[in-house]
Amino acid sequence: MSKSHLEKGSAQQLETVQALDLAHNLSAKIQNPLHGIPRNALLEQVDHFCATHDLEEHRASFHQGALVAQSPADFEALTELSEEEKEAIRREKTHKWSQPWPMYYTVILCSIGAAVQGWDQTGSNGANLSFPQEFGLHGNTGARAEQDEWIIGLVNAAPYFAAALMGTWLCDPINNWLGRRGAIFVSAIFCVFPVIGQGLTQNWEQLFVCRLLLGLGMGMKASTIPVFAAENTPAAIRGGLVMSWQLWTAFGIFLGFAANLVLYKIPEIAWRLQLGSAFIPAIPLLIGVFFVPESPRWLMKKGKYPQAWASFARLRNTKLQAARDMYYVHCQLEIERKVIGEGSFFTRFRQIFVTPRLRRATIASGTVMLAQQMCGINIIAFYSSTIFAEAGYSARDALLASLGFGIVNFLFAFPAIWTIDTFGRRNLLLFTFPNMAWSLLAAGLCFLIDEGNSARVPLIALFIFVFAAWYSPGEGPVPFTYSAEVFPISHREVGMAWAVSIGWSGVLSITFPRMLRALTPAGSFGAYAGFNVIAFVAIFFLCPETKQRTLEELDYVFAVPMPKHARYQLNESLPYFFKRWILMRKDAVLKPLYTFDEVDTTANVIHQRTSSITKQTESA
Numbered sequence: 001m002s003k004s005h006l007e008k009g010s011a012q013q014l015e016t017v018q019a020l021d022l023a024h025n026l027s028a029k030i031q032n033p034l035h036g037i038p039r040n041a042l043l044e045q046v047d048h049f050c051a052t053h054d055l056e057e058h059r060a061s062f063h064q065g066a067l068v069a070q071s072p073a074d075f076e077a078l079t080e081l082s083e084e085e086k087e088a089i090r091r092e093k094t095h096k097w098s099q100p101w102p103m104y105y106t107v108i109l110c111s112i113g114a115a116v117q118g119w120d121q122t123g124s125n126g127a128n129l130s131f132p133q134e135f136g137l138h139g140n141t142g143a144r145a146e147q148d149e150w151i152i153g154l155v156n157a158a159p160y161f162a163a164a165l166m167g168t169w170l171c172d173p174i175n176n177w178l179g180r181r182g183a184i185f186v187s188a189i190f191c192v193f194p195v196i197g198q199g200l201t202q203n204w205e206q207l208f209v210c211r212l213l214l215g216l217g218m219g220m221k222a223s224t225i226p227v228f229a230a231e232n233t234p235a236a237i238r239g240g241l242v243m244s245w246q247l248w249t250a251f252g253i254f255l256g257f258a259a260n261l262v263l264y265k266i267p268e269i270a271w272r273l274q275l276g277s278a279f280i281p282a283i284p285l286l287i288g289v290f291f292v293p294e295s296p297r298w299l300m301k302k303g304k305y306p307q308a309w310a311s312f313a314r315l316r317n318t319k320l321q322a323a324r325d326m327y328y329v330h331c332q333l334e335i336e337r338k339v340i341g342e343g344s345f346f347t348r349f350r351q352i353f354v355t356p357r358l359r360r361a362t363i364a365s366g367t368v369m370l371a372q373q374m375c376g377i378n379i380i381a382f383y384s385s386t387i388f389a390e391a392g393y394s395a396r397d398a399l400l401a402s403l404g405f406g407i408v409n410f411l412f413a414f415p416a417i418w419t420i421d422t423f424g425r426r427n428l429l430l431f432t433f434p435n436m437a438w439s440l441l442a443a444g445l446c447f448l449i450d451e452g453n454s455a456r457v458p459l460i461a462l463f464i465f466v467f468a469a470w471y472s473p474g475e476g477p478v479p480f481t482y483s484a485e486v487f488p489i490s491h492r493e494v495g496m497a498w499a500v501s502i503g504w505s506g507v508l509s510i511t512f513p514r515m516l517r518a519l520t521p522a523g524s525f526g527a528y529a530g531f532n533v534i535a536f537v538a539i540f541f542l543c544p545e546t547k548q549r550t551l552e553e554l555d556y557v558f559a560v561p562m563p564k565h566a567r568y569q570l571n572e573s574l575p576y577f578f579k580r581w582i583l584m585r586k587d588a589v590l591k592p593l594y595t596f597d598e599v600d601t602t603a604n605v606i607h608q609r610t611s612s613i614t615k616q617t618e619s620a
């Protein structure tokens with residue numbers, strides 16, 4: 001057998017091992033693609049990498065970075081690192097929030113985009129008290145009332161329909177052509193001019209069209225910004241920074257409620273100003289987007305490695321950290337390309353449902369996004385003023401109570417900054433969903449209190465605020481953070497588009513006015529309490545944890561078959577919870593599902609086969 005033939009066969013063997021692992025990770029172990037490579041061979045690979053991608057002037061940094069990436073726990077023993085470089089790596093654990101200014105500027109920009117999103121959502125909340133009268137949508141009885149209710153629901157849900165059916169899916173081609181920053185710029189355009197147009201409309205049909213156009217921008221922005229933030233941030237703080245999307249969405253909701261309250265005093269044009277004022281935060285987003293570094297992972301996907309290096313160097317504290325992260329990402333991307341591949345939009349769309357690793361991410365992200373619809377938050381964001389008016393508030397007091405909801409929603413999002421990367425995404429959801437269920441049920445039951453009872457209205461408001469307090473650190477930040485993480489870079493745009501389209505289907509928003517009349521407020525709130533319980537069960541069985549793993553390491557997490565994950569939750573996690581927290585047994589131990597070792601079965605197989613093949617080659 002010739003040497004070249006033997007080497008070709010060995011490469012095919014190694015690819016087969018990797019493919020089996022990423023498709024069906026029965027061992028549930030997380031693999032470091034650099035483990036087991038002899039030092040000299042690793043440095044030769046780095047030399048080839050630098051020569052191939054026009055990075056030879058940074059060869060020394062990539063040598064150091066590759067050695068650290070290969071054995072991250074043993075960096076102290078590397079003589080190639082200076083004491084200053086070792087201290088920089090130590091500070092990743094001791095001072096993990098110490099990041100360079102371009103990193104935080106990126107997050108600030110993304111936060112502005114989120115604030116736009118929140119303000120856009122709540123502009124219609126206050127306008128719902130007056131625009132129906134302006135356009136003659138105030139039928140009180142019979143078929144006319146039912147028709148008007150459906151029209152009001154349609155107008156409110158229009159941005160979500162447009163986002164789900166088109167805006168999110170435009171994310172893929174626009175990101176492909178223009179990059180993350182270009183997609184954010186295009187989305188910002190749709191968040192300026194259609195928003196202004198809303199305030200100038202003369203009938204509900206025109207308002208409906210403007211809100212459809214707004215939905216295109218909202219969909220692209222919501223699908224791109226969390227991905228952009230996730231790709232730029234280090235794994236140790238990714239959740240805390242990416243969740244700023246929800247934190248500042250909540251702040252935008254608060255600003256929208258505040259604007260609604262201020263502008264309602266201008267009765268003739270209050271609804272126009274309430275709808276149109278949301279363009280204000282979109283202006284700095286439109287201007288500032290090109291002052292931040294482009295996503296280095298997107299640049300690497302496009303083969304623009306020198307630009308990716310420049311971006312990584314701006315986003316990390318030292319060249320060593322930039323080189324380490326870039327080379328590690330490169331190695332994982334090479335595995336992704338071989339195992340998962342790329343293709344046209346329609347090919348990638350099909351693959352997220354049929355390729356095992358991708359299908360699991362699709363199910364998990366769709367679950368957390370659908371849960372955001374099911375939990376009832378969008379109903380309160382759109383209709384809180386209407387709900388408070390049903391409870392007996394005046395128009396002014398309804399807007400004031402909605403402002404209180406916005407304040408609670410914003411303030412209680414802060415704890416997630418610290419807990420999302422320690423307590424975990426999954427645990428936050430499982431902890432908060434039962435509490436959202438009982439608080440919504442309590443709010444609904446308070447509608448049954450006699451209207452003459454002075455406690456009725458304050459209790460309804462209280463339990464809605466309690467619901468917001470549970471929502472904000474859990475189902476608020478997790479869905480967008482989670483969905484931005486779980487797909488490999490080859491399918492990240494189409495995967496995120498899928499997730500956001502599920503979360504923004506708008507079905508519940510359009511049906512709520514009719515539901516409110518058919519089921520009464522008490523029945524409607526009770527129904528959403530039940531939806532929260534269903535969402536809790538789905539998350540428990542279908543959603544793996546993603547905290548503190550690099551985006552590339554999550555390939556191995558989502559290679560674990562879903563039945564294996566579900567059986568573990570049923571047979572291990574649930575009995576542990578019962579023993580530890582119900583029976584209060586301190587000796588209860590939870591057997592971990594994942595093994596986060598640098599050495600795993602597949603890595604050993606690859607290493608053993610590599611050694612065997614090398615010996616065969618030498619013999620030949």
